[in-house]
Amino acid sequence: MTLNSHVPDGPLAEKWDKHRFGLKLVNPANKRKYEIIVVGTGLAGASAAASLAELGYSVKVFCIQDSPRRAHSIAAQGGINASKNYPNDGDSVYRLFYDTIKGGDYRAREANVYRLAQVSGQIIDQCVAQGVPFAREYSGHLANRSFGGAQVSRTFYARGQTGQQLLLGAYGALMRQVATGKVTLFPRSEMLELVVVNGQARGIVTRSLITGRIESHTAQAVVLATGGYGNVFYLSTNAKTCNVSASWRAHRKGAFFANPCFTQIHPTCIPVHGEYQSKLTLMSESLRNDGRVWVPSKADDTRSPESIPEGERDYFLERKYPSFGNLVPRDVASRNAKQVCDEGRGVGETKLAVYLDLRDAIQRIGRRTIEEKYGNLLQMYEKITGQDPYRVPMMIFPAVHYTMGGLWVDYNLMSNLPGLFVLGEANFSDHGANRLGASALMQGLADGYFILPYTIGGYLANASLPAVKVEQTEFKAAEKEAADRIQKLLAIRGKRTVDDIHRQLGLLMWDRCGMARSEKGLLHAKAKIPEIREDFWKNVTVTGTPGEFNQVLEHAGRLADFLEFAELLVEDALIRRESCGGHFREESQTPEGEALRDDDGFSHVAAWEFQGVGQAPVLHKEPLQFEYAKPSQRSYK
Amino acid sequence: MKAGMKFTLKVWRQKGSDAKGKLETYELRDISPDASFLEMLDVLNKQLILTGREPVAFDSDCREGICGTCCLVLNGQAHGPDEGTATCQLHMRRFKDGDTIHVEPWRAKAFPVVKDLVVDRSAFDRIIAAGGYVSVNTGSAPDANSILVPKQDSDLAMDAAACIGCGACVAACKNASAMLFVGAKVSQMALLPQGEPECSRRVLAMVQAMDKEGFGNCTNESECEAACPKEISVSNIARLNREFLRASLCAVEGKAGGEGA
Ligand SMILES: Cc1cc2nc3c(=O)[nH]c(=O)nc-3n(C[C@H](O)[C@H](O)[C@H](O)COP(=O)(O)OP(=O)(O)OC[C@H]3O[C@@H](n4cnc5c(N)ncnc54)[C@H](O)[C@@H]3O)c2cc1C
Numbered sequence: 001m002t003l004n005s006h007v008p009d010g011p012l013a014e015k016w017d018k019h020r021f022g023l024k025l026v027n028p029a030n031k032r033k034y035e036i037i038v039v040g041t042g043l044a045g046a047s048a049a050a051s052l053a054e055l056g057y058s059v060k061v062f063c064i065q066d067s068p069r070r071a072h073s074i075a076a077q078g079g080i081n082a083s084k085n086y087p088n089d090g091d092s093v094y095r096l097f098y099d100t101i102k103g104g105d106y107r108a109r110e111a112n113v114y115r116l117a118q119v120s121g122q123i124i125d126q127c128v129a130q131g132v133p134f135a136r137e138y139s140g141h142l143a144n145r146s147f148g149g150a151q152v153s154r155t156f157y158a159r160g161q162t163g164q165q166l167l168l169g170a171y172g173a174l175m176r177q178v179a180t181g182k183v184t185l186f187p188r189s190e191m192l193e194l195v196v197v198n199g200q201a202r203g204i205v206t207r208s209l210i211t212g213r214i215e216s217h218t219a220q221a222v223v224l225a226t227g228g229y230g231n232v233f234y235l236s237t238n239a240k241t242c243n244v245s246a247s248w249r250a251h252r253k254g255a256f257f258a259n260p261c262f263t264q265i266h267p268t269c270i271p272v273h274g275e276y277q278s279k280l281t282l283m284s285e286s287l288r289n290d291g292r293v294w295v296p297s298k299a300d301d302t303r304s305p306e307s308i309p310e311g312e313r314d315y316f317l318e319r320k321y322p323s324f325g326n327l328v329p330r331d332v333a334s335r336n337a338k339q340v341c342d343e344g345r346g347v348g349e350t351k352l353a354v355y356l357d358l359r360d361a362i363q364r365i366g367r368r369t370i371e372e373k374y375g376n377l378l379q380m381y382e383k384i385t386g387q388d389p390y391r392v393p394m395m396i397f398p399a400v401h402y403t404m405g406g407l408w409v410d411y412n413l414m415s416n417l418p419g420l421f422v423l424g425e426a427n428f429s430d431h432g433a434n435r436l437g438a439s440a441l442m443q444g445l446a447d448g449y450f451i452l453p454y455t456i457g458g459y460l461a462n463a464s465l466p467a468v469k470v471e472q473t474e475f476k477a478a479e480k481e482a483a484d485r486i487q488k489l490l491a492i493r494g495k496r497t498v499d500d501i502h503r504q505l506g507l508l509m510w511d512r513c514g515m516a517r518s519e520k521g522l523l524h525a526k527a528k529i530p531e532i533r534e535d536f537w538k539n540v541t542v543t544g545t546p547g548e549f550n551q552v553l554e555h556a557g558r559l560a561d562f563l564e565f566a567e568l569l570v571e572d573a574l575i576r577r578e579s580c581g582g583h584f585r586e587e588s589q590t591p592e593g594e595a596l597r598d599d600d601g602f603s604h605v606a607a608w609e610f611q612g613v614g615q616a617p618v619l620h621k622e623p624l625q626f627e628y629a630k631p632s633q634r635s636y637k
Numbered sequence: 638m639k640a641g642m643k644f645t646l647k648v649w650r651q652k653g654s655d656a657k658g659k660l661e662t663y664e665l666r667d668i669s670p671d672a673s674f675l676e677m678l679d680v681l682n683k684q685l686i687l688t689g690r691e692p693v694a695f696d697s698d699c700r701e702g703i704c705g706t707c708c709l710v711l712n713g714q715a716h717g718p719d720e721g722t723a724t725c726q727l728h729m730r731r732f733k734d735g736d737t738i739h740v741e742p743w744r745a746k747a748f749p750v751v752k753d754l755v756v757d758r759s760a761f762d763r764i765i766a767a768g769g770y771v772s773v774n775t776g777s778a779p780d781a782n783s784i785l786v787p788k789q790d791s792d793l794a795m796d797a798a799a800c801i802g803c804g805a806c807v808a809a810c811k812n813a814s815a816m817l818f819v820g821a822k823v824s825q826m827a828l829l830p831q832g833e834p835e836c837s838r839r840v841l842a843m844v845q846a847m848d849k850e851g852f853g854n855c856t857n858e859s860e861c862e863a864a865c866p867k868e869i870s871v872s873n874i875a876r877l878n879r880e881f882l883r884a885s886l887c888a889v890e891g892k893a894g895g896e897g898a
Pocket residue numbers: 039040041042043044045062063064065068071072073074075076077078079080162163189190191192225226227228237238239242243245246282401402423424425426437438439440441442444
């Protein structure tokens with residue numbers, strides 16, 4: 001099977017317009033006859049569902065949380081990019097496109113990224129019209145700040161709660177459609193299977209998390225907007241319910257999984273402090289606008305930070321990357337933090353931390369201004385650590401944060417399974433091997449508000465979609481599969497908790513497939529994961545019954561999928577024998593320790609086809625062509 | 638390593654929404670003062686699971702105070718003793734070694750218990766569906782900077798918009814009133830030019846939906862503000878009352894003028 005990205009011909013800047021014009025339209029009067037399932041109510045899912053309902057489609061929306069407003073997008077802090085060029089500092093669609101392609105270390109599709117940059121401005125317009133209270137200047141105009149990997153100020157923000165405000169805007173739009181009856185909402189419902197009929201995605205099987213009831217839903221198209229899989233590492237900045245299950249279940253039914261090894265480690269998180277720890281907390285990248293990152297120049301320096309004189313501090317990012325300084329992209333900042341800790345210059349109890357110091361900024365612009373910009377973040381820091389970041393430099397360390405990989409989609413955001421569309425963090429699309437800050441929110445909303453509503457129409461208008469019923473065999477078989485898996489989990493009654501096994505998997509992934517990866521480490525992980533999986537199916541204990549609210553059972557189901565998926569992630573990392581973006585192979589580095597790409601060998605998307613648990617998956621390659629942004633060694637010096 | 642702490646927990650256990658619930662007592666030792674309250678409950682659940690007992694059901698997701706999922710009443714206080722703090726951001730160092738802590742769910746007619754410490758807050762979604770938005774379709778927005786908003790108004794709107802919809806305001810109120818939740822959304826929109834055209838319709842519809850869900854009346858106790866993890870001010874309730882009054886009057890005039898509201 002060859003992968004066709006369906007990228008339209010013609011000059012980059014005209015592709016999207018031309019493509020939209022070429023898409024067949026669905027007759028407005030017929031739209032309500034089409035049922036569309038949207039799984040997920042984060043920025044991608046909520047914006048898509050609302051926009052589709054506005055167009056007249058009948059939409060069914062599912063999410064795990066008790067309310068669509070609590071999707072994980074709510075936690076995004078720092079901001080959203082758009083090439084508005086309001087500050088007049090030289091931004092443009094082309095520059096945003098270029099920065100994003102380069103930031104992703106030349107492993108994303110040019111046409112997709114250009115389109116993303118093109119619609120970025122409209123996103124801000126839409127959100128402002130919804131009443132999203134973005135930060136403003138005294139003049140009443142919108143304010144901007146800078147994020148890593150860019151030398152222009154193009155990030156829009158709402159204090160440290162940008163994701164919350166954008167999501168509440170999309171949630172409002174969604175609830176407005178619920179009120180009109182065009183959207184039916186199924187909160188606390190988990191998708192357990194995708195149903196494929198005659199090669200087309202035609203429905204899903206869900207479990208009510210309150211009653212345990214398993215049921216089928218039919219549709220003409222299924223949209224997955226189910227977020228990222230960072231929790232395969234157990235400790236991450238993701239919310240507890242983030243999972244790979246929806247994507248993985250679709251993958252098992254034939255959808256290709258692309259670039260699973262492209263995971264992002266965020267440089268500025270609160271360090272790990274105990275074995276009982278359940279998650280890691282991000283300190284937004286925006287803090288690097290004003291915070292300076294440093295460690296003591298000497299190894300094993302146990303002095304308190306304030307007593308270390310200026311000359312004995314190493315502001316290592318500023319030293320090594322004078323033009324971007326503290327605002328280098330995430331992969332570069334994370335790797336450098338690891339490096340100084342490896343040299344024994346880490347700080348704090350565990351020596352696995354570096355300082356992020358606001359002292360100079362407070363002296364320069366005053367505590368009030370700092371409070372206004374980052375107040376809630378700094379308060380959060382103080383609550384967690386019990387230390388006052390206005391007085392003592394913060395301690396930070398990299399943590400798993402975002403996943404660039406995801407289900408493979410074409411230019412229309414459709415997977416290789418006709419009728420299955422994938423949006424937001426769940427797809428692999430626009431960020432290549434490293435996502436720049438403030439671009440996930442942009443991508444989620446671009447997908448949901450401005451891309452899918454067009455492209456799904458093109459599919460529906462062309463496809464032949466005979467009626468399907470929940471009584472037919474494909475649905476019944478999928479329901480049985482889901483129910484059997486649950487029975488099997490409950491029957492084990494072993495001696496280990498789900499959480500315990502999840503931690504074990506996470507630690508292995510972090511050690512062998514985290515910030516630095518080597519052939520040896522990856523082979524170790526590859527051998528070890530099936531053992532953990534086997535132990536899970538023999539020794540896990542899942543309490544309670546299937547027909548009730550059962551959080552242990554929910555977690556067990558998600559972990560079961562992570563235990564299959566982890567193997568694919570490691571396999572992908574193993575065969576990608578180059579360093580690029582967040583994927584750092586120790587065997588492939590420049591003399592200065594920067595990531596060394598191998599464009600001849602690996603300038604492609606790796607899209608994997610499922611062959612069965614424990615069976616070697618089949619690799620399909622989508623070559624990447626760069627006509628405009630010519631690949632070069634990334635330099636932030 | 639800091640020394641571990643000991644606690645006695647009295648936790649509300651209830652099988653399902655129709656079942657009768659009661660407090661169960663659990664002893665915990667060796668809890669790190671740096672553990673969060675929810676991590677302490679994770680430790681308890683691990684013990685329960687490994688001894689063949691049902692773990693305590695409680696809701697949480699982001700565990701950094703922004704999703705509004707966690708919702709525990711600790712020693713009678715919604716989200717526990719710290720001001721401006723959701724349960725998930727509360728750490729055990731805040732308690733004394735040997736403390737007894739009562740752990741209960743939100744209690745309100747409009748928030749029925751699902752199981753143990755988990756409640757159903759879908760009433761809030763229905764209130765928002767009634768009008769908690771600007772009715773703008775995708776694609777019809779003008780350039781963002783064509784709508785100027787004075788910084789003071791935008792900041793005030795943001796203060797109100799910071800609501801995480803957790804429902805602590807309802808849980809803390811002796812009347813189980815949702816006025817702070819509704820006031821926050823009505824205020825956000827009323828303070829912004831984008832929200833202005835639908836102001837009257839919005840406030841009337843949201844208040845009507847709120848009453849229908851069975852939330853109580855506001856008697857100005859301000860317990861809601863004290864419990865709110867985002868420190869949303871009761872001045873939003875005053876604004877809600879003003880907006881409601883104005884809209885009600887306009888509605889009467891509107892009807893007289895044949896316009897409707
Ligand atoms: C702490 C933090 C801060 C961040 N800050 C920023 C930032 O400042 N700027 C930026 O651009 N990006 C940021 N990001 C990244 C960004 O927030 C996410 O990538 C983005 O919000 C993902 O949106 P989404 O709609 O794809 O998925 P999500 O918001 O994760 O939503 C997933 C949805 O799918 C549902 N779901 C999942 N599985 C199932 C299933 N099996 N059945 C039913 N429903 C399911 C969930 O219930 C949820 O509704 C941040 C991320 C984190 C973790």
